[in-house]
Amino acid sequence: MKTWLDAWPVFRQLTGSDPLGRGVAARSKATEQVVSRTATADRVVTSVCPYCAVGCGQRVFVKDEKIVQIEGDPDSPISRGRLCPKGSASKQLVTSPSRVTTVKYRRPYATDWEDLDLDTAMEMIADRVLDARAKGWQEQDAGRRVNRTMGVASLGGATLDNEENYLMKKLYSAMGAIQIENQARI
Incomplete structure (x- = not known):
């Protein structure tokens, strides 16, 4: 009994x-x-932690197209399944109810910020990049043909990997920019 x-x-x-x-x-x-959140996931997507230049591997568990868990990727040669406290908390980066999902924009001479949706902000950026490229365009320099723009420059950050910096270099070179630097470490 x-x-x-x-x-x-x-x-x-x-x-x-x-x-x-x-x-x-x-x-x-x-x-x-x-039952663990990982056991009920529909699929697992491999990713890289966005917080620093180390580039730790992550496994992102997805159910019904929503992230349910993020863990270290044991197959990653960089982190071997381990994540620092920031990387371990990266699920909150995309699932937090306080996550900012709009772009804050303050128009010239305005005193208040306004919210813009991402599509509108991206169109504004594209328009400004093309305008800066056109305004800074040089066809010749001291009689030599250069076909370049001095109105666009790029400085890549340490959180970008070599592949991302390679693509940025190609993009900016295609636009005619010549001032392109990065500090990739991985």
Whole structure:
């Protein structure tokens, strides 16, 4: 006959076959019904942590097109499945209810910021890049043909990997920019 004492986890731990409390002694009806978020995911996407230049590998677990968990990728030669505290909390970067999803913009001479949707902001950026390219365009310099713009420059950050910097170099070169630098470390 079971008593209240048998249901007490500490008693089960001390008198049972699990003195460290890491197995049967720690189990309850509630824990038997718990299913991990990774077990119910529809798919797993590999990614890279966005926080620093190390480039730790991440596994992003997705269910119903929503991120349910982010963990370190054990197949990553860089981090071997480990993440720092910022990388471990990166799920909050995309799922937090306080995440900013609009672009803050203050028009010239305005005193207040306004929210713009991303499509509008991207169109404004594209228009300004093309305008800067056109205004700074040089066809010749001291009689030599150069076909370049001095109105656009790029400085890549350390969180960009070599492949991203390669693509940026191609993009800016195609636009005619010649002032292109980066500090890729991975």
